[in-house]
Amino acid sequence: MKFRGGMGELMRQASRLQRKIETRKEELKELTFEASAGNDQVKCTVNGAHDLVSVELDPKLLEGDDKEMALELIVAAANAALTKSREEVDAELEKVTGGLKIPGLI
Numbered sequence: 533m534k535f536r537g538g539m540g541e542l543m544r545q546a547s548r549l550q551r552k553i554e555t556r557k558e559e560l561k562e563l564t565f566e567a568s569a570g571n572d573q574v575k576c577t578v579n580g581a582h583d584l585v586s587v588e589l590d591p592k593l594l595e596g597d598d599k600e601m602a603l604e605l606i607v608a609a610a611n612a613a614l615t616k617s618r619e620e621v622d623a624e625l626e627k628v629t630g631g632l633k634i635p636g637l638i
Contacts, residue, residue, distance in 0.1 A: 549629065556628050560621050567612030569605040576609040578617045584610055 560580035568575045573590040587610070593602050 565616040569609040574605040578613040
């Protein structure tokens with residue numbers, strides 16, 4: 533298989549693609565994703581870097597004696613927000629790479 537411009541050109545293109553990916557990742561870190569659980573009793577927000585940014589709890593949730601349910605709702609909302617974040621970031625990076633799954637770059 534012969535590449536136009538040779539191996540040097542291929543390496544330059546790979547380097548440009550890597551810079552584009554890194555730039556887009558930095559931009560995506562600024563996005564936030566929210567998910568809720570328990571009829572909106574718990575809301576979690578994560579950013580594009582997949583960091584948990586905030587957790588909001590309905591005060592009524594804390595009035596009850598069911599601490600385990602409250603904790604489960606927090607985990608469920610956080611996981612849902614993280615899933616949204618991962619899916620969106622993956623979709624955006626796929627646009628940059630043209631759908632190629634390039635090990636080591638993504």
